[in-house]
Amino acid sequence: MNTLMNTATVKGISLYPVKSLDPVDVEIARVLPSGALAHDREFALFDEQGNVINGKREAKLHQIRSRYDLEAFVVTLNDSSRFHLTHDCSKIEDWIGNFLERRVSMRRNVQTGFPDDLDSPGPTIVGWETLREVGSWFGIDDPGEAGRRFRSNIVLATQTPFWEDRLFGEPDEIVEFRIGSVTTHGVNPCQRCAVPSREPSTGLVTPDFQRKFAGKRAESLPSWAAMARFNHYYRLAVNTRIPASEAGKVIRTGDEVRI
DSSP states (O other), rough: OOOGGGGEEEEEEESSBBBBOEEEEEEEEOOOOTBTTTTTTTEEEETTTOHHHHHHHTTGGGGOEEEEEEEEEEEETTTTTTEEEETHHHHHHHHHHHHSSSSOEEHHHHHHOOOOOOTOOOEEEEEEHHHHHHHHHOOOOOOHHHHHHOOOOOEEOSSSGGGGGGGGGGHHHHHHHHEEEEEEEEEEEEOSSGGGGBOOOTTOOOHHHHHHHHHHHHHOOOOSOOGGOSSSSSSEEEEOOGGGOOOOOEEETTTTOOO
């Protein structure tokens, strides 16, 4: 196989300090002992019964704009209210609770964050050309806008759509690859939820999104993808694990990704 087809580069890195809110784009991300990226999904919102409040269950979260200054460790909500992420925790709870018209609490986990897939807490990975292709199915011209729907941590510059489908294998098979100096294990194609079907800033649903996506994904599945991993085709991006041996290393934009 052509060597170039086995490599890509990191185009962008996004962290989601508060689960289900907006991302912050960074140039460098540090790997935690758990394999998660530092500050990714470090905080999450919970209801009075202890259930996580996320975009799957609460579409109104899409209407909250959040901007982060990780050096100062502050978040600005809807361009008006600025809070320190730890010192002002109760104020953040009150602000978001008032916005959602329900009582919320915010918890912090600095070991693993609050990933959807506890078995694979490493960064999720998708290709820029993949986002361009998927966007074209729904009249979305900007791959970055499509990326906001799928909320992956690492976007790769690749030669072809769905290049990242090389980063997982058959059931019970782990694909080892490196992102710069960081050894990473590709596990499976990520099963998607309701969030990608919604316009990221409003929460408005794109009609028939899941059915159309699955049909197009099946038609577009590349020859290198492990078909056995697709019990359905509403899957995009790659779930990963990073071994504890890589803790403290960093992933940078521009890093080469090599299988």
